[in-house]
Amino acid sequence: MTAQTQPDTIRVATVQYGLRGLSGPDAFERQVDYFVTSAADYGCDFILFPELFPMQLLSSGERLPAAEAMAAIDAATPRFAAFMARLAQQHRLNIVAGSHPVRIASGATRNRCHVFLRDGTAHHRDKLHPTPSEREAWGIEGGTARDADVIPTDCGPIGIMICYDSEFPELPRRLVDQGAEILFVPYCTDDRRGHLRVRYCCAARAVENQCYVVTAGVTGNLPNVFNMDIHHAESAILTPSDMPFARDGIAAEVTPNTEGMAVADLSMTDLRRARASGAVRNLADRRLDLYRVDWID
16 A cells, blocks of 8 residues: 555554453453454554563463473464464454564574554564563563564554663654654553653653554453563553644543553544644754764664
8 A cells, every 4th residue: 555545544442451360372362352353343453452461371371480481472472373363354454463472593582573464464573672571580682673664554654662662762763764653562561660661751752753652551460470460551542742633642541450442543644744834843853963873784
């Protein structure tokens, strides 16, 4: 789809996913199917799931040590990917499927976000900035420059920032310079402080890049899954802070720490008008004669 034929209004849904123990993968898939079906019923173009929500798949057995847990969630990936790809095509919407640890060919472990498009194609992006907890508890390593590239969709290029990635402004600037107008941020935070780090940074990213930012977090707990302790989430769809948009820069949000979904229509015309003639024009007013960010590809 060319820029001329991309929709002006893009409807997005963000899922605030409630973690709890499961009897097995069938129960997990029923819950995911419920949210995807609901988003499709609302006519959404995208649905975003949170970071690490597939770790719920480990809750049906005994608590595993870190290495065994990483092997188990990696082993669950093929079924997860096939299921999500089928839902995307069946319901004709694009699924940003949160993230979870996977083993790559080198034997290293990455925190990977899979994206399943309604045209049947699939992409992935790895978290660039693992947290200290991810590195120490699970041995997660960061991705490469390839993971800082946009993903082409029928609604235009999109960007992925996984949780902590949103706290580094260089990544979203690169994604926006590549054409992204919507950034998706699956996240998983333990308390309100952690949540607010992500929330404040995502709001800043929306302002400084004059783009939309969609966040999705987990709530609840998984007592028998290693390093999945307490959780705090207030998933939201954020906008720039300017006249065409919501007064507080929040198009929609989910009630804190409850399972649910928020939906909003995002106007590409309003976004482009703000970039060209808004009260502030952050992208146009950059001093590229004084500073820049160079990426090593």
